[in-house]
Amino acid sequence: MKEEQSFTIKQTAEETGITEDTIRYYEKIALLPRAERKDNGHRIYRQEGINMIRLIACMKKTGMPLEEMRPFLAVSADTDPAEYPELVELLRSHRKNIVSQIASLQQVVDFIDMKLEEGRYRRDCSDEGLDGLLEKRMGEPKPKPVSPVEMSYFSVSAKAGKSPASV
Amino acid sequence: MKEEQSFTIKQTAEETGITEDTIRYYEKIALLPRAERKDNGHRIYRQEGINMIRLIACMKKTGMPLEEMRPFLAVSADTDPAEYPELVELLRSHRKNIVSQIASLQQVVDFIDMKLEEGRYRRDCSDEGLDGLLEKRMGEPKPKPVSPVEMSYFSVSAKAGKSPASV
DNA sequence: CTATAACTTGAAGTCGACTCCAAGTCAAGG
DNA sequence: CCTTGACTTGGAGTCGACTTCAAGTTATAG
Numbered sequence: 001m002k003e004e005q006s007f008t009i010k011q012t013a014e015e016t017g018i019t020e021d022t023i024r025y026y027e028k029i030a031l032l033p034r035a036e037r038k039d040n041g042h043r044i045y046r047q048e049g050i051n052m053i054r055l056i057a058c059m060k061k062t063g064m065p066l067e068e069m070r071p072f073l074a075v076s077a078d079t080d081p082a083e084y085p086e087l088v089e090l091l092r093s094h095r096k097n098i099v100s101q102i103a104s105l106q107q108v109v110d111f112i113d114m115k116l117e118e119g120r121y122r123r124d125c126s127d128e129g130l131d132g133l134l135e136k137r138m139g140e141p142k143p144k145p146v147s148p149v150e151m152s153y154f155s156v157s158a159k160a161g162k163s164p165a166s167v
Numbered sequence: 168m169k170e171e172q173s174f175t176i177k178q179t180a181e182e183t184g185i186t187e188d189t190i191r192y193y194e195k196i197a198l199l200p201r202a203e204r205k206d207n208g209h210r211i212y213r214q215e216g217i218n219m220i221r222l223i224a225c226m227k228k229t230g231m232p233l234e235e236m237r238p239f240l241a242v243s244a245d246t247d248p249a250e251y252p253e254l255v256e257l258l259r260s261h262r263k264n265i266v267s268q269i270a271s272l273q274q275v276v277d278f279i280d281m282k283l284e285e286g287r288y289r290r291d292c293s294d295e296g297l298d299g300l301l302e303k304r305m306g307e308p309k310p311k312p313v314s315p316v317e318m319s320y321f322s323v324s325a326k327a328g329k330s331p332a333s334v
Numbered sequence: 335c336t337a338t339a340a341c342t343t344g345a346a347g348t349c350g351a352c353t354c355c356a357a358g359t360c361a362a363g364g
Numbered sequence: 365c366c367t368t369g370a371c372t373t374g375g376a377g378t379c380g381a382c383t384t385c386a387a388g389t390t391a392t393a394g
Contacts, residue, residue, distance in 0.1 A: 008340080008341080009340090009341075010340075010341085019382090019383085020341090021382075021383060021384080022381085022382065022383085024342090024343095025381075025382065025383085028344095029381095037342095040341080040342085040389075040390055040391080041341080041342055041343095041389075041390085042340080042341055042342075042390090043341085043342090055275075055278070058271045058274055058275060059271075059275055061230070061267075061268055061271045062229070062230055062268060062271055062272050062275065063228070063229055063230015063231070064230070065380075065381090066380075066381070067380090072275075072278070072279075075282050076278075080285075088283065091279050091282060091283060092279075092283070094279065095276060095279045095280070098272050098275055098276050098279075099276065101228055101229060101272055102269055102272050102273065102276075104225045104226075104228045104229055105229050105265050105268055105269050105272070106269065107225055108222075108225060108226055108229065108239075108265055109262055109265050109266065109269075111222070111239070111243075112239075112258050112259075112261065112262045112265075113262070115242050115258060116255065116258060116259070118247075175370080175371080176370090176371075177370075177371085186352090186353085187371090188352075188353060188354080189351085189352065189353085191372090191373095192351075192352065192353085195374095196351095204372095206360095207359075207360055207361080207371080207372085208359075208360085208371080208372055208373095209360090209370080209371055209372075210371085210372090232350075232351090233350075233351070234350090
């Protein structure tokens with residue numbers, strides 16, 4: 001039952017890491033609901049509003065376009081997903097995308113780790129250490145089988161120059 | 168010792184899910200090295216080139232700006248990371264970013280799951296099920312402690328309307 | 335009473351990443 | 365010989381996401 005403290009746009013910006021301008025911009029394009037105003041017209045934000053902005057920041061970090069965030073924000077704001085079957089579907093489908101994005105990121109991490117390891121061992125161990133690492137086929141555009149895929153972004157193999165033991 | 172098959176730009180586009188225009192664009196801005204040409208000037212791509220494009224596609228999916236990809240592509244192309252200490256550092260730091268991005272994504276997944284669950288149970292169980300889920304502080308801009316953070320993007324709590332049993 | 339700071343608005347400008355276009359080349363088919 | 369298709373080039377146009385700007389309001393401090 002406490003007063004529910006409120007924040008200025010500046011505080012909100014500091015709190016969330018999103019600039020004031022950007023917050024106003026999000027409001028302008030209605031990604032955020034119109035913020036409450038004080039008598040003098042200044043915006044005020046409560047915890048809920050800050051949480052929404054944080055959610056945006058979080059999704060933004062993942063490269064999600066603003067338009068795609070709308071459904072999440074609708075759910076965040078006040079809609080009960082269970083009452084809108086299509087919203088539930090949307091959430092599920094977005095969930096899938098995100099999980100696949102995590103996989104992409106994990107691949108990049110693996111790629112980096114491989115490169116770092118490779119350097120550590122003075123690359124000579126073998127020349128194909130993590131064959132099936134990248135199962136490829138992460139693009140939906142063309143359902144191409146893409147073959148066995150000996151992949152690993154850049155086949156470490158044929159690398160003239162530093163005596164690969166056996167050329 | 169086999170001939171190493173080569174691909175046209177069209178095939179490469181199909182193979183990687185990146186359009187021909189975009190591939191040319193990447194070459195123009197030197198994100199990709201100038202592709203080999205046939206006598207008639209047409210580009211040809213080998214497995215290695217395709218792998219680089221796939222790596223770009225993968226990073227792109229994660230929202231990474233093109234400029235940030237350059238170091239990865241340098242490593243992919245032919246540089247041995249261990250020979251460029253600063254490159255190693257860059258890789259490590261990028262790795263950190265990516266791991267933190269994965270965390271962000273995981274949070275969004277958790278958020279979705281929470282929302283879906285919430286709907287399933289007809290939200291009434293409690294009103295704060297996953298307090299510490301989002302440790303917040305994922306932004307580096309301002310090293311703000313951000314307090315206890317009872318978070319969860321949108322405090323499920325105060326939700327007038329549907330008889331929450333106990334208002 | 336004035337000036338500084340913290341906001342407001344709408345509009346214009348910037349930047350990254352494409353995307354499209356016009357004009358041209360080359361190889362093979364009818 | 366002319367057309368069609370797959371490419372080439374340089375350059376212009378688009379779109380999303382800000383970012384900056386100019387002008388105005390209100391609150392407090394000196």
